[in-house]
Amino acid sequence: MNIKPIKFASIGLGMLVGGLIWVNLPNITLGKTAKLKPPKLNVESTPLSREVKLATSFAGVVKQVAPGVVYITSNKAPEERPRTMSPFPRGNPFFPFFDEPQAPSYQAPPVIGSGVIVSADGYILTNNHVVADSEDIVVTLVDKTTTFPAKLVGADPHTDIAVLKIDSDDVLPALILSDSSTLEIGDVVLALGNPFGVGQTVTMGIVSATGRGGFGIINVGDFIQTDASINPGNSGGALVDAEGRLVGINTLIMSGSGGNQGIGFAVPINMARGVMDQIIEFGNVERGLLGIEMQAHDEALARHFGVEVGQGVLVGDVAPGGPAAEAGIEAGDIILEFDGQNVEGMHGLKLFVAETRPGTEVDFLILREGKKRMLGVTIGRLPEEGYTSFNVERDYRHGAIEHDALDGVTVADLTNSARAEFRIPRSIRGALITRVEPGSAADLADLARGDVIVSIEQQVVENADDAVELSESINKPSVLLRVWSRGVGGRFVVVNKTKKRRR
Numbered sequence: 001m002n003i004k005p006i007k008f009a010s011i012g013l014g015m016l017v018g019g020l021i022w023v024n025l026p027n028i029t030l031g032k033t034a035k036l037k038p039p040k041l042n043v044e045s046t047p048l049s050r051e052v053k054l055a056t057s058f059a060g061v062v063k064q065v066a067p068g069v070v071y072i073t074s075n076k077a078p079e080e081r082p083r084t085m086s087p088f089p090r091g092n093p094f095f096p097f098f099d100e101p102q103a104p105s106y107q108a109p110p111v112i113g114s115g116v117i118v119s120a121d122g123y124i125l126t127n128n129h130v131v132a133d134s135e136d137i138v139v140t141l142v143d144k145t146t147t148f149p150a151k152l153v154g155a156d157p158h159t160d161i162a163v164l165k166i167d168s169d170d171v172l173p174a175l176i177l178s179d180s181s182t183l184e185i186g187d188v189v190l191a192l193g194n195p196f197g198v199g200q201t202v203t204m205g206i207v208s209a210t211g212r213g214g215f216g217i218i219n220v221g222d223f224i225q226t227d228a229s230i231n232p233g234n235s236g237g238a239l240v241d242a243e244g245r246l247v248g249i250n251t252l253i254m255s256g257s258g259g260n261q262g263i264g265f266a267v268p269i270n271m272a273r274g275v276m277d278q279i280i281e282f283g284n285v286e287r288g289l290l291g292i293e294m295q296a297h298d299e300a301l302a303r304h305f306g307v308e309v310g311q312g313v314l315v316g317d318v319a320p321g322g323p324a325a326e327a328g329i330e331a332g333d334i335i336l337e338f339d340g341q342n343v344e345g346m347h348g349l350k351l352f353v354a355e356t357r358p359g360t361e362v363d364f365l366i367l368r369e370g371k372k373r374m375l376g377v378t379i380g381r382l383p384e385e386g387y388t389s390f391n392v393e394r395d396y397r398h399g400a401i402e403h404d405a406l407d408g409v410t411v412a413d414l415t416n417s418a419r420a421e422f423r424i425p426r427s428i429r430g431a432l433i434t435r436v437e438p439g440s441a442a443d444l445a446d447l448a449r450g451d452v453i454v455s456i457e458q459q460v461v462e463n464a465d466d467a468v469e470l471s472e473s474i475n476k477p478s479v480l481l482r483v484w485s486r487g488v489g490g491r492f493v494v495v496n497k498t499k500k501r502r503r
Helices: 059-068 269-282 299-305 323-327 346-354 416-422 464-472
Strands: 006-008 069-076 111-117 123-127 134-140 147-156 161-165 188-193 201-212 223-226 238-241 246-254 264-268 292-295 313-318 334-338 361-368 371-378 398-400 409-413 431-436 452-456 478-485 489-496
Touching: 059 069, 059 188, 059 238, 111 188, 111 246, 123 246, 123 269, 147 269, 161 269, 188 223, 188 246, 223 246, 246 269, 264 269, 292 346, 292 489, 299 478, 299 489, 313 323, 323 371, 334 346, 409 464, 431 464, 452 464
Parallel strands: none
Antiparallel strands: 006 246, 069 111, 069 134, 111 123, 123 161, 134 147, 147 161, 188 201, 188 238, 201 223, 223 264, 238 246, 246 264, 292 313, 313 334, 313 489, 334 361, 361 371, 398 409, 409 431, 431 452, 452 478, 478 489
């Protein structure tokens, strides 16, 4: 399999031929900015008309959008070259030829990219990697002659979004913003920018996927994937829909050659707007943290908890002392709504939480033991390094579980040696699984040696005896377990005896 590296779609002017300059995302600490007026955005949230029809030209859309897409040049601060070491001090009258020459400063070539005017009073969105560590930033309009010095209002390396501000006596041609949550796979999109510094260029494609992530950027990614050609220099440019409304900010490409290979990514404009709003109001970006282990529920789990498959998110574990624990959220709860919005899957909940400013109180609608209840949760702060895996901190007797669905599972009490062997936190209580018979229903449910059974049918398990006794009291073909697994944390599992592998 040929793995393609991720590259950011900006270039250095000194690298126009033969390669692509790599630009790393630095950890920027942003201070408080002076109080700024919020931008006046023109937002249209109406979904596209998806009536299938052949368009013979997008010239009208391009004419509408092009003036709002700008060319950005950023210059890095000069760096001093290291001096060569001489055994003699400078100005030695006997050995003047040993004097070290003054090392000239190294000036990196300018980085070029693109940007999008989002308000008539001069707010511009671009990529952080285009303007990071820059000494001066210049914005050039589509006419190629009108230029402005730009102020960096702030940036967020994790979404690769930066906010610039320019001052103009004229009303600037701001783009209309769409609601990117209405975007669907297959929608036609146009990418505008300044690839390779050749001048403003338009390419067309479709939305190939949404909700993409995992590019080494903090794990809150919700990128739009498109096959519209995005090349070096397109960074910070506009991705617009067939009506010319801004749906995303172009940011990176997946390529083995440094050029377009049909896989490009853009930050959804809804996410970019959230970042911009925080930067302008607070001077920085902070993300929310709930403090739970989320778990998707399949058909078996959904039936046990009384929900539809994909409805809400199952809480597999709760971090002690975290925001969720403080609010009373428990393992086994189903989170149905976040601040009045339906929760559809783990990715959706993670985005809801991450995009909420820490300290905000949010109402959660949960389902617990078949009853709905509302809990108010004060969202915590996500550490700068992002989501880190958390473990919920909780003589060697064996017992064979008798329940049909758990036939083939052997359990034991937790001891110090067992905790050390399987790296089980001290706070975990339950029955240690020491053996799972290959091909059994438990094996097919992904139970394994080293897992800890924490509860059976939502009854707490303290030791091996509890696990054996509880299993004997169950009179149905399937059983709901909550287990702790190394590297995963708490999770719920349904084991069904009808799913034994045939021999």
